[in-house]
Amino acid sequence: MKFIKVETVLQMSSLASEIISAKINSKNTAVLGFATGSTPIKTYEILVDLYEQNLLDFSQVKTVNLDEYCSHTLPTKHSYRYFMDSNLFDKININKENTYLPNGKTSDIESECARYENLINSLGGIDLQILGIGNNGHIGFNEPSDRISSFVHHVNLCATTIEANARLFENPDQVPTTAITMGIGTIMRAREIVLLANKSKTDIINQALFGEVTPQLPASFLQLHPNVTVILSTQE
Ligand code: GLP
Numbered sequence: 001m002k003f004i005k006v007e008t009v010l011q012m013s014s015l016a017s018e019i020i021s022a023k024i025n026s027k028n029t030a031v032l033g034f035a036t037g038s039t040p041i042k043t044y045e046i047l048v049d050l051y052e053q054n055l056l057d058f059s060q061v062k063t064v065n066l067d068e069y070c071s072h073t074l075p076t077k078h079s080y081r082y083f084m085d086s087n088l089f090d091k092i093n094i095n096k097e098n099t100y101l102p103n104g105k106t107s108d109i110e111s112e113c114a115r116y117e118n119l120i121n122s123l124g125g126i127d128l129q130i131l132g133i134g135n136n137g138h139i140g141f142n143e144p145s146d147r148i149s150s151f152v153h154h155v156n157l158c159a160t161t162i163e164a165n166a167r168l169f170e171n172p173d174q175v176p177t178t179a180i181t182m183g184i185g186t187i188m189r190a191r192e193i194v195l196l197a198n199k200s201k202t203d204i205i206n207q208a209l210f211g212e213v214t215p216q217l218p219a220s221f222l223q224l225h226p227n228v229t230v231i232l233s234t235q236e
Pocket of ligand 1: 036037038039066067132133134135140161233
């Protein structure tokens with residue numbers, strides 16, 4: 001594992017965008033795994049800048065996102081699909097048909113989980129997965145638990161996760177309480193992983209990288225992956 005500490009969020013994001021760019025430039029059909037949350041937003045901004053300068057071509061790239069809220073009533077602007085479209089996909093030359101997220105509005109969640117896992121496999125797996133980390137050590141929406149999940153699955157979100165995500169909603173009652181997420185197994189099958197975190201996640205990053213590997217701290221499983229880079233910015 002490579003553990004890189006930088007000072008600023010800009011440095012963290014520049015480094016992440018360099019790794020993503022290098023992947024696309026070495027394999028123009030790369031399958032990229034993307035994450036939502038505030039941490040990767042600057043990275044996506046830099047990718048848009050590089051595209052606008054004709055330095056990146058997304059035309060053959062495919063993307064799979066980690067997770068999506070489950071709710072039939074979720075306002076569009078709070079969906080992770082909307083987040084990805086507005087922060088990245090609508091601003092670059094990617095074919096939107098090649099951008100995938102779980103369907104959180106499905107009435108058959110079990111089938112949707114199986115479909116999404118199979119889809120990732122049918123794309124040939126993930127070349128590079130970008131991750132953030134929750135305050136409780138979750139990756140994707142794999143919450144602390146007694147066991148890890150190998151595949152895409154349906155999760156009940158922890159009260160602390162719902163509370164953390166409520167900051168993005170007008171009304172805390174709107175925050176969905178369940179989601180579909182890649183499993184720890186799905187994430188671990190990515191050929192390369194980059195985890196981004198800023199200062200507020202310093203303690204949980206140290207526990208995850210240097211403590212016990214346990215389903216109670218899902219990000220700790222990254223210790224077992226052969227190609228992980230963690231970039232921590234020491235400022236907010
Ligand atoms: C959500 C997402 C995670 C993300 C986490 C941290 O729970 N499902 O993928 O890593 O939030 O978000 P932030 O980067 O805003 O702290």
